[in-house]
Amino acid sequence: MAAQTGQGFIEQGFNFENCRRNAVLEQTGLKFPTATKTGTTIVGLVFKDGVCLGADTRATNDTIVADKNCAKIHYIADNIYCCGAGTAADTEYTTEIISGELELHRLATGRQPRVSAAMTLLKRKLFQYQGHLGAALILGGIDATGPSIYTIHPHGSVDRLPFTTMGSGSLAAMAVF
Numbered sequence: 001m002a003a004q005t006g007q008g009f010i011e012q013g014f015n016f017e018n019c020r021r022n023a024v025l026e027q028t029g030l031k032f033p034t035a036t037k038t039g040t041t042i043v044g045l046v047f048k049d050g051v052c053l054g055a056d057t058r059a060t061n062d063t064i065v066a067d068k069n070c071a072k073i074h075y076i077a078d079n080i081y082c083c084g085a086g087t088a089a090d091t092e093y094t095t096e097i098i099s100g101e102l103e104l105h106r107l108a109t110g111r112q113p114r115v116s117a118a119m120t121l122l123k124r125k126l127f128q129y130q131g132h133l134g135a136a137l138i139l140g141g142i143d144a145t146g147p148s149i150y151t152i153h154p155h156g157s158v159d160r161l162p163f164t165t166m167g168s169g170s171l172a173a174m175a176v177f
């Protein structure tokens with residue numbers, strides 16, 4: 001947030017003007033909403049010189065926490081990574097298969113794979129199973145065309161966006177953007 005100062009300069013940083021107001025409202029008895037607990041949340045965004053991918057680490061099975069330290073960011077190639085939401089086994093299987101195919105492609109051509117090639121292989125694999133693989137993916141990487149982020153849905157449809165979220169916590173995460 002930026003605030004205007006007397007000299008017309010813009011001050012950078014956080015603005016805590018509402019902290020006092022919230023404290024007074026809380027003292028008068030106002031109940032603030034609590035944070036909504038969600039399942040997996042994965043995010044990706046493109047910036048000037050790269051991409052940023054993020055994921056939580058908790059694996060849940062309904063209301064039970066199955067694993068507190070689950071890796072949801074998967075290696076595809078040296079320049080490409082993928083975040084997965086949905087069934088952990090499906091996301092792991094799908095990304096490992098495509099990583100192997102891209103490594104064979106790299107060895108055959110002697111070139112670094114493009115992000116669009118990984119996206120095509122992933123969407124074809126997911127479309128082949130018609131949504132029965134529970135893998136919602138955000139693919140991100142940098143290649144000769146620059147940085148890019150793709151959202152790949154479990155049934156194989158794809159979106160290329162400058163920022164995106166997926167998973168059951170995606171609406172809460174998108175509210176931050």
